[in-house]
Amino acid sequence: MKTKQKKEEINILGLPIKEAEVIAAELNILLSNFQIYYQNLRGIHWNIRGKRFFDLHVKFEELYNDAQLKIDMIAERVLTLGGIPLHTFDDYIANNRLEVGKNISKDTDAVNLIMTSLADLLKIERVILDESAKINDEGTNSMMGDFIKEQEKTMWMMKAWSEEEI
Template sequence: MKTKKQSEATNILGLPVKEAGVIAAELNILLSNFQVYYQNLRGIHWNIRGKRFFDLHIKFEELYNDAQLKIDMVAERVLTLGGTPLHTFEDYIANNRLEVGKDISKDVDAVQLVIASLSDLLKIERVILEESDKINDEGTNSMMSDFIKEQEKTMWMMKAWCEEEI
């Protein structure tokens, strides 16, 4: 049976309250950056031009639909950990680490933006993965592992499309 001091130190999930709060804050940074990534994807989806329009238009829609799902998952994880998800554009911009794509219509520039954005998201996710692993936060850990695996594959495909080496 837990003592009063032990029960105060952990949340309902059995995770240390202080560390869970730190992870929730890091997840809010990820949430903000995913919102910028999502908007970048919408912009390149709408503005793409050229001979590869049909293929890329569909691919960017696939990516922004996936990003939208991930945004919801991250926000719900913040709530699960006892935090409050950020939900204003002001918060998103304040926490953004991604390049903001504006008026991108060329295929290679659009794909390069996706690659750069995913690279920056991976950096944030790896920090969260490391922190969640320290406190045995399997829910966050599993989510980050899944995101990382999917995004690494997407980056590889995008780089292959650009005929670049990883």
């Protein structure tokens, strides 16, 4: 008597459904943390003070605009994989792994918050990259690779700025 081998369920993208659901859940964690990162950037953009105000105010706006675009990309990828993107502050806070910056106005504190936030985002992204690579999810893989490359460069620049002699 032959036993029927259970056929793996595949979604419309050609990815295994269960694994795609796991990746969508991980992307929702990333989405939540990017929302916190975005809010941190808005806060330091608004509250930065001192002699470097003009340069940092513009830089922080550039970073929060970029984060806003990435938030939309992450949410759309969750939808593409068949998930539902998280969209409440309660969800964001429950999934947050980043330091929340409150009333940061000093330039070095702001840059340090960005660097630690990016380091934490990179950890989440590398987990997603690893999981998406296992199932040949090139869409998620490519997005994570692009995010990682950009954020590593931003961290390098922030580190170079923070080592500047005054």
